[in-house]
Amino acid sequence: MSTALRVGWIGTGVMGAPMAGHLLAAGHPVTAYNRSKDKTDKLVAAGASYAPTPAEVAKNSDVIFTIVGFPSDVRETYLGKTGICSVLQKGQIVVDMTTSQPSLAKEIAAAAAEKGAVSLDAPVSGGQAGAEGAKLTIMVGGDAGAYEKVLPMFQKLGKSVTRLGEAGSGQHCKLVNQILIAGHMLALAESLTYAKNCGIDPTTALNAVSAGAAGSWALSNLGPRILKDDYAAGFYVDHFVKDLGIALDEAKEMKLSLPMVALAEQMYIALQAQGHGRLGTQAITKVYESIRKPSC
Amino acid sequence: MSTALRVGWIGTGVMGAPMAGHLLAAGHPVTAYNRSKDKTDKLVAAGASYAPTPAEVAKNSDVIFTIVGFPSDVRETYLGKTGICSVLQKGQIVVDMTTSQPSLAKEIAAAAAEKGAVSLDAPVSGGQAGAEGAKLTIMVGGDAGAYEKVLPMFQKLGKSVTRLGEAGSGQHCKLVNQILIAGHMLALAESLTYAKNCGIDPTTALNAVSAGAAGSWALSNLGPRILKDDYAAGFYVDHFVKDLGIALDEAKEMKLSLPMVALAEQMYIALQAQGHGRLGTQAITKVYESIRKPSC
Numbered sequence: 001m002s003t004a005l006r007v008g009w010i011g012t013g014v015m016g017a018p019m020a021g022h023l024l025a026a027g028h029p030v031t032a033y034n035r036s037k038d039k040t041d042k043l044v045a046a047g048a049s050y051a052p053t054p055a056e057v058a059k060n061s062d063v064i065f066t067i068v069g070f071p072s073d074v075r076e077t078y079l080g081k082t083g084i085c086s087v088l089q090k091g092q093i094v095v096d097m098t099t100s101q102p103s104l105a106k107e108i109a110a111a112a113a114e115k116g117a118v119s120l121d122a123p124v125s126g127g128q129a130g131a132e133g134a135k136l137t138i139m140v141g142g143d144a145g146a147y148e149k150v151l152p153m154f155q156k157l158g159k160s161v162t163r164l165g166e167a168g169s170g171q172h173c174k175l176v177n178q179i180l181i182a183g184h185m186l187a188l189a190e191s192l193t194y195a196k197n198c199g200i201d202p203t204t205a206l207n208a209v210s211a212g213a214a215g216s217w218a219l220s221n222l223g224p225r226i227l228k229d230d231y232a233a234g235f236y237v238d239h240f241v242k243d244l245g246i247a248l249d250e251a252k253e254m255k256l257s258l259p260m261v262a263l264a265e266q267m268y269i270a271l272q273a274q275g276h277g278r279l280g281t282q283a284i285t286k287v288y289e290s291i292r293k294p295s296c
Numbered sequence: 297m298s299t300a301l302r303v304g305w306i307g308t309g310v311m312g313a314p315m316a317g318h319l320l321a322a323g324h325p326v327t328a329y330n331r332s333k334d335k336t337d338k339l340v341a342a343g344a345s346y347a348p349t350p351a352e353v354a355k356n357s358d359v360i361f362t363i364v365g366f367p368s369d370v371r372e373t374y375l376g377k378t379g380i381c382s383v384l385q386k387g388q389i390v391v392d393m394t395t396s397q398p399s400l401a402k403e404i405a406a407a408a409a410e411k412g413a414v415s416l417d418a419p420v421s422g423g424q425a426g427a428e429g430a431k432l433t434i435m436v437g438g439d440a441g442a443y444e445k446v447l448p449m450f451q452k453l454g455k456s457v458t459r460l461g462e463a464g465s466g467q468h469c470k471l472v473n474q475i476l477i478a479g480h481m482l483a484l485a486e487s488l489t490y491a492k493n494c495g496i497d498p499t500t501a502l503n504a505v506s507a508g509a510a511g512s513w514a515l516s517n518l519g520p521r522i523l524k525d526d527y528a529a530g531f532y533v534d535h536f537v538k539d540l541g542i543a544l545d546e547a548k549e550m551k552l553s554l555p556m557v558a559l560a561e562q563m564y565i566a567l568q569a570q571g572h573g574r575l576g577t578q579a580i581t582k583v584y585e586s587i588r589k590p591s592c
Contacts, residue, residue, distance in 0.1 A: 125508045137508040162504035164496045172494040173501045179487040180510035186556040187479020191472045197550050198468040200460045205469045208458035212421045212433040214476035216512035254493050255589035260482040293551035
């Protein structure tokens with residue numbers, strides 16, 4: 001039972017805020033921190049406490065969750081001067097839900113262990129809608145005992161929770177997820193570019209193929225949005241570029257050649273170069289529109 | 297009603313034989329031809345007639361279906377010396393179900409029109425299992441009146457039948473389908489290569505991600521086969537290379553840049569180079585296995 005466990009929550013952006021809200025609603029006392037303090041206002045209005053640093057959050061919590069932006073933010077949050085690890089004590093559990101580097105997850109696990117605490121890496125997929133609807137997919141690496149203690153809380157946040165193994169395994173699984181999405185996005189963008197230009201109705205074509213062997217979540221969910229020129233972010237281009245970079249770094253370390261991921265990274269960097277880093281990943285079609293015959 | 301329409305069927309391979317069988321079972325008289333005659337034996341045993349040339353098939357049929365290998369085979373079947381068009385007459389309908397060139401579909405439509413006949417292009421997706429189970433996706437281009445006449449027969453072969461527009465439109469839609477599959481196969485191969493080498497259990501990882509935003513038909517259906525080293529063909533590598541080549545030729549003609557498709561073609565050519573042209577498309581993982589650190 002997780003009835004009385006005190007929750008710390010660091011990172012209350014579009015993902016973190018609704019996730020922390022679910023744990024608050026489930027009866028956990030929540031202490032929150034965010035670099036932009038105003039993003040904790042709604043949680044505080046709903047009954048959470050605010051703390052001015054990650055360390056202050058950690059002092060008041062049994063389990064500390066983090067979901068921030070980039071690996072550098074994760075590092076600062078855990079290992080910085082006012083970071084979590086500076087005050088961590090025996091028996092506490094930290095859970096990083098940011099998509100970050102497997103090697104950093106191991107480093108944090110070691111730093112936590114030095115204090116007698118335990119760390120889990122638990123990145124998620126499902127985007128803002130999944131966070132709000134508590135329908136995330138959660139991929140967990142780290143100590144099995146800590147996983148069992150946190151599992152009831154994960155189940156308040158997602159519909160699919162899997163432990164993959166020791167520290168870093170959750171991050172590896174998330175990278176598997178992102179590699180799949182990279183290929184699906186290029187497939188979606190290139191097929192739609194073709195469909196829009198070959199003289200058939202793209203919506204009719206997508207409907208014709210989506211139930212068969214060419215079907216994917218991306219096609220069914222993002223295809224119709226692209227055809228309505230709806231590029232609002234379910235997941236930011238800037239964050240996807242970060243994830244692809246991590247995947248390629250890890251693969252290089254393992255001496256794995258992943259040419260499609262490398263191509264996807266280049267296409268998404270091009271999209272950033274066009275000023276679209278804060279659009280959703282489906283905006284990749286904009287790059288294709290800029291490299292075809294202008295009269296089309 | 298299609299009750300008494302006499303069917304001609306040219307091409308009785310792994311796809312064509314069960315498809316012709318469905319029309320025979322539905323009560324249509326069937327006259328069949330195949331370059332390797334023995335592949336018509338089972339159909340003839342079930343009540344079909346054999347004819348020694350495409351032209352002889354056409355002479356005895358109201359609607360002539362073709363599903364052969366490559367565009368060169370389609371050209372020979374229709375426009376060769378003993379081809380269908382040499383004897384085609386007013387009122388007859390021809391239906392090419394081979395995945396082939398949109399431009400060739402238009403050429404055949406023009407040749408048929410010269411004789412007062414009508415042509416449809418109607419490539420399919422769903423592979424051998426879809427052909428046997430009458431669950432194909434059928435994408436049709438060509439004359440709307442002819443489409444209405446043939447529709448009851450298409451419905452004996454597939455569960456999803458869509459007319460996309462004039463001659464060549466069915467082929468264009470099939471290429472949209474193949475572009476999607478190209479990206480999905482690279483995504484599957486690169487994600488599995490990563491999963492197999494990063495220290496997590498690949499099956500657990502695929503199960504963790506397949507119900508979410510990384511889900512696809514390819515992942516759910518071909519992922520488990522790859523993990524069992526099952527590379528038997530549902531769809532031949534050799535035929536996929538043909539399809540990708542057609543897609544790239546058409547895109548070049550339209551001045552569309554499709555870098556992912558170009559990469560997929562190269563990876564599949566590498567797979568052919570390794571001697572695996574008659575394996576299924578999921579064998580693409582073999583190329584990735586050959587470009588990673590041998591000790592893995």
